[in-house]
Amino acid sequence: MSLKTKVKAGNITNLSDARYCAGMGVDWLGFPANAIDPKTFAEITAWVSGPQFVLEIANHSLLEEYQVEFIQINCKEIAKTSTNSKARLIVTLAFADWDTSKELIGKNKDRIEFLLITHLAGDNQRDSEIIKSMSDLVDVYIDLDSAPYSLDDVLTFKIAGINISGNQELKPGLKDYAELADVLEQLEVD
Numbered sequence: 001m002s003l004k005t006k007v008k009a010g011n012i013t014n015l016s017d018a019r020y021c022a023g024m025g026v027d028w029l030g031f032p033a034n035a036i037d038p039k040t041f042a043e044i045t046a047w048v049s050g051p052q053f054v055l056e057i058a059n060h061s062l063l064e065e066y067q068v069e070f071i072q073i074n075c076k077e078i079a080k081t082s083t084n085s086k087a088r089l090i091v092t093l094a095f096a097d098w099d100t101s102k103e104l105i106g107k108n109k110d111r112i113e114f115l116l117i118t119h120l121a122g123d124n125q126r127d128s129e130i131i132k133s134m135s136d137l138v139d140v141y142i143d144l145d146s147a148p149y150s151l152d153d154v155l156t157f158k159i160a161g162i163n164i165s166g167n168q169e170l171k172p173g174l175k176d177y178a179e180l181a182d183v184l185e186q187l188e189v190d
Helices: 017-024 038-046 060-065 077-082 095-107 123-134 179-186
Strands: 004-011 029-031 052-056 070-074 088-094 112-118 140-143 160-163
Touching: 004 017, 004 052, 004 179, 017 029, 017 038, 017 179, 029 038, 070 077, 077 088, 077 095, 088 095, 095 112, 095 123, 112 123, 123 140, 160 179
Parallel strands: 004 029, 004 160, 029 052, 052 070, 070 088, 088 112, 112 140, 140 160
Antiparallel strands: none
16 A cells, blocks of 8 residues: 555554554554553564554663664653664654754754654744755654644645554454544545
């Protein structure tokens, strides 16, 4: 399956979301370390092929327990990540923090896979200009959950991809895919 843009599906905590998103052709699956233990992470990732796996972390001490090539951190945490780590960074950044963070991001751009931008301002022209300046430095993904725009509007920006979020299963094997399906089906290439 082919999608119009690259997609990271974050907040994946169950096999149902992981398999559905992989089957729909997402590029990345993000697993929150505070909600999924290393054993469950290993079990889920063993059943899924295609996407790359991202550990969405809040606590760096847990990193060694997960086998991932990518970690997602808040921009303020960049200094706490080891420059010796083999894991590439996906850096979450609130749109309003760009001016105060761009120097730090520039210094670490060789370690950063992409910026995940949250909470756009809602001024289409200004947002577009700032996103372009961001993307001149590193690849940019937009978090759809916090964007004040439709998917079609987001796709007009100079971005490398988008971020969507999984949610909890009603019970094991029983899942409502409506939110994920709405976005992924719109992105399908005919």
